[in-house]
Amino acid sequence: MSSYQIATIDGDGIGPEVCQSATRVLTHACGSDLLAFTRCDGGAAHYARTGHVLPEDTFMLCRDSAAILHGAAGLPGVTYPDGTEVGNDLHLQLRFRLDLYANVRPVRLWRGVKSPLADWQAGQIDYVIVRENTEGLYASRGGGINLRGEVATDTIVITRKGVERVARFSFALSRKRNGAPRDGTRRVTVCDKANILRSYAFFRAVCEEVAREHTDIEIDYAYVDAMTVHLVKRPDFYDVIVAENMFGDIISDLGAATIGGMGLSPSAELGEHHGLFQGAHGSAPDIAGQNVASPLATILSGTLMLQWLAERHGDDRLSAAAHRIEAAVGDVLAQGDAVPRDLGGSASCTEVTDAVLRRLDSAAC
Incomplete structure (x- = not known):
């Protein structure tokens, strides 16, 4: 069986929480023998420690992997001397160095979302x-x-x-x-x-x-x-x-x-040979570490990743997994299993993730 190596940059703020939720869902839907996630450094906090927002070893891993999954980057006050934010430079460098010329932003109103x-x-x-x-x-x-x-x-x-x-x-x-x-x-x-x-x-x-x-x-x-x-x-x-x-x-x-907001906004940045996938929201450092962020944008970005990989490699297993995850997210939203705070509910990041996993399991039965 083919194993697709995915370079994973958790980043800053809520980035680690939502990115790790997405990898849980993706692994559950695809199996660990199909996707292999390798976590690597990068982001504003890493820059504050080392002076590098995108370390060269991280770039090389991103360049050589099948795809890149990213949480979020950026922290208040961590800026370059010209006043521009450091965090944005992580994916901007990847865009330009990997020639990710098409930024794809689906806008879809889901059942159960007002x-x-x-x-x-x-x-x-x-x-x-x-x-x-x-x-x-x-x-x-x-x-x-x-x-x-x-x-x-x-x-x-x-x-x-x-x-x-x-x-x-x-x-x-x-x-x-x-x-x-x-x-x-x-x-x-x-x-x-x-x-x-x-x-x-x-x-x-x-x-x-x-x-x-x-x-x-x-x-x-x-x-x-x-x-x-x-x-x-x-x-x-x-x-x-x-x-x-x-x-x-x-x-x-x-x-x-x-x-419904940025919490339902996935994103894909695509080139001829490389793809970067992340929720379109920011790092939201004000709620970081509280387990209250919605992981749905990053999970849905993961489905974009699977669909892109499926098309590139002719692998129907990936596209089938993407459809299962989308259906599970749709069921969670439509039935109100776990409504995240940005949509008016009180479900934590973990609770939303677990609800999607349960829907995946019930669909497999």
Whole structure:
């Protein structure tokens, strides 16, 4: 039997709690002979001790493993001399060094979860936001200019190669899905600010070129300011949304808010050869070590990992395990077995994890 080596970085704050919960669930669903987790150092606390947020041995393990599972990184007050947070640099370094160009953020309203949007039900909100992950405004990190404390500038970077590949990724993803909940149409929406900035007009133009290669998929456009309205007023219209790095970051958090919050927001950062999987939430150091964080975003990120590995390796065992975990999470939420605090309940991290494990066991009977 194949064993997939998974590099695991617990990180900071609630990272160790949610990451270890996810590995429990993944091992339970797949078996220890299918997945092998290797824990490694990294994060803001590690930087505070050693001066390295991503040690080289951790990077090499991540590079050589089948996938990377990450908890969360970042601590208040642990910053670089320029004032930027150290924790974010862990996955930013991995993004750039492993060329993880597509950040995939599913937005799905689950049964048993009440949306802050009035009258929206499970199944009516189900789309994916794809961020270009290595360019855009965030490409300036570490390279911007602060001129004598009077003027600060950062430069947006958008290349034809970068847009083409993330656009092709988005159209290919739409082909795998069932279309938008409203009308079943497979649709890629380009989110930009093409009416104001040349860089975004270029982003849109390249997406239009790629769309001509995918005539079975509808192409749609929305300015980012309008998108913040549309995701609240008509979220069922969307299937796949593709955006520049910063815009994608912003609208994915808005999307998460409409389906219950960041605790239900998984994330995958994908390249041609590597994948990093983590909940889209932060490290929440204010509740770290209290066993109150929800592990669901990290568990669901684990299902994204299994699906990605299954597709890469043609291994149906992995995709079957991913479906079982999703079904177990769905049952826990729908039946209210263990409602985490961010969804209005009182279940601890351990209690939510145990509830998912019980559902996996009952489904196997």
